[in-house]
Amino acid sequence: MPLEIAKAKPALSLESNPGASAYLTIRDLIYQTSGIYHPNEGLSVLISHCAHRMAALGTTSPSEYLEHLTTRPNRAAELRLLLNEIAVSETYMFRYPAQLDALRNVILPQILQVKGFVGPKCLRFWCAGCATGEEPHTLAMFLLEEKERLLAGWTWDILATDLNDNSLETAGAGIYAEHALRATSDGMRRKYFKDVGDKKLQANDLLKAQIRFDRVNLSDDSQMLFQKGVDIIFCRNVLIYFDPASKRRVVQHFYSNLLPGGFLFLGCDESLFHVDDSFRLVHFSGATGYWKPAAAQAVGGRQ
Amino acid sequence: MNGERSQLRAQIKQLDSLATAPAILKPLLDMMRLPSDQIKLEKVIELVSYDSAIAAQCLRMANSPLFGTRYIETVRSAVMALGLERVRSILLGLCMNRLIPQSKWVIAPDAFWRHSLGCALVAQRMAQKIEYSEPEKAYLAGLLHDLGFLVNSVLYTEDFRECLRRAAEQRAPLHVIEAQLLGFTHCDSGQLLCEHWGLSKEFVDAARCHHDAGPLPAAGPLANLVRLSDLLCRVRYLGYGYDEIMGIDLGGDTAWQSLVVIYPALKDMDLVRFTLDIDGAMEQIVETVDSVFAAKRIAASATS
Numbered sequence: 001m002p003l004e005i006a007k008a009k010p011a012l013s014l015e016s017n018p019g020a021s022a023y024l025t026i027r028d029l030i031y032q033t034s035g036i037y038h039p040n041e042g043l044s045v046l047i048s049h050c051a052h053r054m055a056a057l058g059t060t061s062p063s064e065y066l067e068h069l070t071t072r073p074n075r076a077a078e079l080r081l082l083l084n085e086i087a088v089s090e091t092y093m094f095r096y097p098a099q100l101d102a103l104r105n106v107i108l109p110q111i112l113q114v115k116g117f118v119g120p121k122c123l124r125f126w127c128a129g130c131a132t133g134e135e136p137h138t139l140a141m142f143l144l145e146e147k148e149r150l151l152a153g154w155t156w157d158i159l160a161t162d163l164n165d166n167s168l169e170t171a172g173a174g175i176y177a178e179h180a181l182r183a184t185s186d187g188m189r190r191k192y193f194k195d196v197g198d199k200k201l202q203a204n205d206l207l208k209a210q211i212r213f214d215r216v217n218l219s220d221d222s223q224m225l226f227q228k229g230v231d232i233i234f235c236r237n238v239l240i241y242f243d244p245a246s247k248r249r250v251v252q253h254f255y256s257n258l259l260p261g262g263f264l265f266l267g268c269d270e271s272l273f274h275v276d277d278s279f280r281l282v283h284f285s286g287a288t289g290y291w292k293p294a295a296a297q298a299v300g301g302r303q
Numbered sequence: 304m305n306g307e308r309s310q311l312r313a314q315i316k317q318l319d320s321l322a323t324a325p326a327i328l329k330p331l332l333d334m335m336r337l338p339s340d341q342i343k344l345e346k347v348i349e350l351v352s353y354d355s356a357i358a359a360q361c362l363r364m365a366n367s368p369l370f371g372t373r374y375i376e377t378v379r380s381a382v383m384a385l386g387l388e389r390v391r392s393i394l395l396g397l398c399m400n401r402l403i404p405q406s407k408w409v410i411a412p413d414a415f416w417r418h419s420l421g422c423a424l425v426a427q428r429m430a431q432k433i434e435y436s437e438p439e440k441a442y443l444a445g446l447l448h449d450l451g452f453l454v455n456s457v458l459y460t461e462d463f464r465e466c467l468r469r470a471a472e473q474r475a476p477l478h479v480i481e482a483q484l485l486g487f488t489h490c491d492s493g494q495l496l497c498e499h500w501g502l503s504k505e506f507v508d509a510a511r512c513h514h515d516a517g518p519l520p521a522a523g524p525l526a527n528l529v530r531l532s533d534l535l536c537r538v539r540y541l542g543y544g545y546d547e548i549m550g551i552d553l554g555g556d557t558a559w560q561s562l563v564v565i566y567p568a569l570k571d572m573d574l575v576r577f578t579l580d581i582d583g584a585m586e587q588i589v590e591t592v593d594s595v596f597a598a599k600r601i602a603a604s605a606t607s
Contacts, residue, residue: 031576037573037575037576037579039576039579039580039582039583040580040583041583041584041586042579042583102550105474105548106548106549106550107550269575269579270575271573271574271575271576272575273573273574273575273576274573280552280554280555281552281553281554281574281575282550282551282552283534283535283538283550283551283553283574283578284538284549284550285537285538285540285546285547285548285549286538286539286540286546288575288578291552
């Protein structure tokens, strides 16, 4: 179930809030359990998420809410509810253009160069935790647009998986409200979607044919071992729900699923610090990714 | 390169006569080396008051909607409203601006200041994280690392303009294009200007080495901090006014590797978290720079 991080407008400031130290503790707790970090300047966003949960629990005290998260019997459930609050399931296509730019400008040219020498000219992508399918559809459009340019002579395979059957069904149908296509250009809409009425658009056959949907449980070792030879994995805002040990196991699987030189993309606010040190963190213009180094290869070239 | 360098050195000596270095530049640079808590408010007010144009700028900015609605009419209250950090940045920014005539600016001055202040702030924060003893020095080194831009703009205006145009067109690092077209880079000219101004070796090294991807054995921690800060700014939209195509493994960079030997605290720095932290701080930089330049534009249109 990949979820998008809510970017609410700051409503409260740290200085004007009496429970500042409780919020800082909650910030650290969220960071330690989910890897999502709220910098000081973005703390008001976290405070407004907490406010929703506090209202639901009928408390106005941040320190009492901290107790709900840390010492009370329902703490695990409350933490999950807060995480749900932080990560809302609303998402849309072309949500992370900087990651796609990194793919187009840096990563794919490098992979194509290495793979061009050996083996079939085929790229493998995996959207792990694809939810309702916005991400794999975006990727498919991106690749189709590059078909005559960067990817001339290449084929690709996009595997999109999720644990939730309902999400997979929605993703497979490929029917989206206008809102999900708000960052998709008119040209792309015309090329890859058809109007199905009721202000909804459906992915056309060309777009649908690019993606294989499947049910995969990221915690199931046997299923994870099965995925091999992947070039790029997207797993955005999924690992935030895993405890540190399970998260480490999933990330280690991703590492072996990837080919040398491959990349793992997480949500913009997610960090693998203290979770895994096999991957190398790489900064691109406006984006970060995790790289499985190939022997004697440097990333990015010019600096 | 040797021929170009000696020619460059000779030309830099004439730079002082090309444009007048503001009289407050030297005391200002001296002040910037001090930690914030040792800077005397009176001294700052004195520096600001020394130059009427700078005083006017501070007053104008303190009276901008960013800093509340209260009308401010003294330099003292303007300095207090803006805060020491901002005043220092404004002072140095305006001083440098005046070093070169308006027509000779090749890079957009606001883009240049956003990048310089960005590097200054990142270098300072990184210095604090790794427990480097003089974070203020890191701030100054970050601020001054691209002085070579000013030299190139004044002495090689058209050639440098072509470098920047090609770099932006190819989305390539500027120093690579400079080396191709000019035979030297802003690191070389920056080094020479820093030497000419009598700045200490650490600042000279930071200006000289910040684009060196190879090992920096002779350079101290400041040069390494500035190199990393420069890279980080360029991947967070605070480059030279265009978006470069780049992928960098900061943790694998030689500057990082050199620093981690002396400052093991660097190992405990979550770079994703640090990047998010500085993104927030950058917003303030952009805001400061934009208001300085908006005020300049208003002033320019009022006098024209």
